[in-house]
Amino acid sequence: MNAANQMDALQQAMAKTQTQLSTGKQIQSAADNPVGMSQVIELNTQVSASNQYVSNATLVTTNLNLEAQSLTNATNTLQSARSLIVEANNPTMGPSQRQDIATQLAQLQQQLVAIGNSKDSQGNYLFSGYASGTQPFAQSGTAVTYNGAAEVSQVQISADQKVSTSDTGSSVFMNIPAGNGTFTTAAGSANTGTASIGPGTVTNPSAWTPDSYSIAFNTSTTPPQYTVTDTTTNTSVATGTYTASAGGSFSLSFKGVQVSFSGVPANGDTFTVNPAGTASAFSTLASAINTLNSNSLNSAQRATQLNTALEQIDGALNKFNQVQASVGARQNAVSAATNNAQSQQTSLKSEISQISDTNYAAATTQLSTEE
Numbered sequence: 001m002n003a004a005n006q007m008d009a010l011q012q013a014m015a016k017t018q019t020q021l022s023t024g025k026q027i028q029s030a031a032d033n034p035v036g037m038s039q040v041i042e043l044n045t046q047v048s049a050s051n052q053y054v055s056n057a058t059l060v061t062t063n064l065n066l067e068a069q070s071l072t073n074a075t076n077t078l079q080s081a082r083s084l085i086v087e088a089n090n091p092t093m094g095p096s097q098r099q100d101i102a103t104q105l106a107q108l109q110q111q112l113v114a115i116g117n118s119k120d121s122q123g124n125y126l127f128s129g130y131a132s133g134t135q136p137f138a139q140s141g142t143a144v145t146y147n148g149a150a151e152v153s154q155v156q157i158s159a160d161q162k163v164s165t166s167d168t169g170s171s172v173f174m175n176i177p178a179g180n181g182t183f184t185t186a187a188g189s190a191n192t193g194t195a196s197i198g199p200g201t202v203t204n205p206s207a208w209t210p211d212s213y214s215i216a217f218n219t220s221t222t223p224p225q226y227t228v229t230d231t232t233t234n235t236s237v238a239t240g241t242y243t244a245s246a247g248g249s250f251s252l253s254f255k256g257v258q259v260s261f262s263g264v265p266a267n268g269d270t271f272t273v274n275p276a277g278t279a280s281a282f283s284t285l286a287s288a289i290n291t292l293n294s295n296s297l298n299s300a301q302r303a304t305q306l307n308t309a310l311e312q313i314d315g316a317l318n319k320f321n322q323v324q325a326s327v328g329a330r331q332n333a334v335s336a337a338t339n340n341a342q343s344q345q346t347s348l349k350s351e352i353s354q355i356s357d358t359n360y361a362a363a364t365t366q367l368s369t370e371e
Helices: 002-023 033-090 096-118 169-174 282-295 299-356 360-370
Strands: 137-140 142-147 153-160 160-162 181-188 214-218 227-229 235-241 249-254 257-262 270-274
Touching: 002 160, 033 096, 033 169, 033 227, 033 282, 033 299, 096 169, 096 282, 142 169, 142 282, 153 299, 160 299, 169 282, 169 299, 181 299, 227 249, 235 249, 257 270, 282 299
Parallel strands: none
Antiparallel strands: 137 142, 153 160, 181 270, 214 227, 214 270, 227 235, 249 257
C-alpha cells in the first residue's frame, strides 16, 4: 500500500514538474506557493494599473497634439487679421477699400470660429470642456457665443498625477483682458479734431485707481489746456498744458498711467479711460469689422478704435501663447509619466518572472530524478 501511495505521489510530482516545464510557470495555483502567488497577484495588479496609465497618456497626448495644432491655426488667423487692420488704419484709405478689408476680416472671424469648434478623432469637441458633445461656439452675424462647459476633464496618468485633456473655449477665446489689460481708451463720439488716442501704458501700478476717467481739451487758451476728471467720483485728478510735436503727437500722465495722442484735438474734444474688462477674440474682430464698415466715424475716431482692436488682438495672441505653453508643459508631463510607467512595467514583470517562472535547469533535473 505504501509503495502504491509513493508511486502515486511520484506521478503527481512528475505531472506537476512536466506542467511547470510545458507552461514555463512554476506557480500554477495558490497551493503551489501561497506567498508567491499573493505577490504575483499584487504585482499583476500594479502592471494592469500601469497599462491603464499608458493608455490614458496616449489618449491625452492625441488630444493635446490636436489642441496645439488648433492654437497654431488660431494664432496664424489672428496674425492675418492684425496685418489687415494695420493696413486699414490708414487715413488715405477710401470707404470701399475699408469695406473690402472688413469682408476679409469677417472671413477670418468665421475661420476662427471653425477652429474653436475643432473635433478630435472620435468626434468630440476639443474646446467644450466636460460638454465634449456640445458645439462650443455659435455665430450669428458677427456675434459669437460660447455654449460649452466651464471645466475640463482630467485623466490619471500616474498613481498621483492627473492632467487636463484640453482647455475650455471660454478660457482660450473668450475671457481675454480688454485694452492693454489694465484699462481701455476711446474717443468721444462728438469729437471733431484729428486727435486719436493710443491704448496707453501703466507707469506706476500702485498709483492707478480703477475708476472711469474723462480727458477734455480746451484749445481756446494759449497754450491749450487739458483736464482729467474721475467720472466715478466726479473729481478732477489732473490739469495742465500740452504741446503737440511737429507730427501732432503728445502724451499725458495721471494716476500712474500714460496715454499718447496722435493728431490735434479740437476745442471740447473728449477721450475716456476705463478699467479693462474682458473681450473675446471674436468680439475684437467684430469691433474692427464694424469700425471699417461705419460711415459715421471721422479718421481720428476710426484710428482710435482700430488701435484698440490691435491692442486686444495682441492680448489674444498672448493668451494663445500662454495656453500653448501650458499644452506643451502637459505634453512633457505625459511623456515623462509614460516613460516612468513603461520602466516600472519592466521592473514589475521582472519581479513576476523571478517569482513565478520555471527554472528550466532545476526543473529538468527534478524531472529526471522523479523519473
